[in-house]
Amino acid sequence: MNFAIVGCGFIARKHAKAIEKIGEANLVSVCDKDSTAMKYYVDEYKIKGYTRLEEMLGSEEIDVVCICTPSGLHASIAVQLAEAKKHIIVEKPIAMNLEDTERIIDACKLNDVKLAVVHPNRFRPVVQELRKFLDQGLLGKISHVNAKVNWNRNQEYYDQAPWRGTKEYDGGVLMNQAIHNLDLLLWFVGKPEQVFSMEATRLRNIEAEDVSIGVIGFESGVLGTVEASTTVYPKNFEESITIFGEKGTVKIGGANALYFEHLLVEGKSEEEIKEIKKSINKDPWGIPGHQWIIEDMVNAIKEDRIPSVTGEDGKEALKLVLGFYESADKNKPIQLTKENKYVNN
Known part of the structure; x- marks a missing residue:
């Protein structure tokens, strides 16, 4: 399954390393409005980098997107990804308020895409x-x-x-x-x-x-x-x-x-x-928590079940x-x- 990462800060490295360790997962692209932030990922994983999410979604075959942006941006990106029929793994917190959280969960349900929240502990x-x-x-x-x-x-x-x-x-x-x-x-x-x-x-x-x-x-x-x-x-x-x-x-x-x-x-x-x-x-x-969550998403898609850490779980913590x-x-x-x-x- 093809993965992409949106937001190329520190936490994105954990996602990239986890994807690399999973045989059925393949990192194909990253996206960040700051092109210099993407350089490490483009060079290290020999993938494409995009400064616009729309361009990445239109240019790559992507199954799952990991959202690693500042938390206040999670909702707008997640809704856009759900409408593009991409499964989503979002870093904690799922959002900064309950209204945005409901927008994310509702968009994923409406578009029949799976949603997992990163609570790796x-x-x-x-x-x-x-x-x-x-x-x-x-x-x-x-x-x-x-x-x-x-x-x-x-x-x-x-x-x-x-x-x-x-x-x-x-x-x-x-x-x-x-x-x-x-x-x-x-x-x-x-x-x-x-x-x-x-x-x-x-x-x-x-x-x-x-x-x-x-x-x-x-x-x-x-x-x-x-x-x-x-x-x-x-x-x-x-x-x-x-x-x-x-x-x-x-x-x-x-x-x-x-x-x-x-x-x-x-x-x-x-x-x-x-x-x-x-x-x-x-x-x-043990096995890194990010690896658990990403591999669980792969299996959830294959088995057509909900991920182990759901959007509702993220909502309750928030x-x-x-x-x-x-x-x-x-x-x-x-x-x-x-x-x-x-x-x-």
């Missing part, structure tokens, strides 16, 4: 193992969960491009970094019902937040906390998910949430736990971020209704 070996514990009910009733992303993104990172750290095109630590961990919380324990959040811009000269602290009440009764920042000195400090259950306590952590830092589960012997940890530690990254933003802005809890709208509590 789901495919890390340690995350997959934790999901197995939950699917098998080994942790029992869950009481509470927490997610932490305390990383470093210095001012130089934000100064790389004028859109970084803006509310219109990029967002802050919740939208850009912690959204992956919010996706995992939703994947592990279900839909949220209520949120309360405080945020600040403490150290970075950006429009959006560089620190956020939030609380979640899930429909299941589970409570959760989220702590996220890009202000940590001098490098990434931790990324973790902890789940507290009546029959087990599990923490996946490290600088990038790759290992079991704590693993106690009723019925699991010390030897079993040791072997599980040993297996994870052998290859903590809704949670927007709920935190609204709560911080209004300094009050926000109730998330079943109609997927936010209402004041």
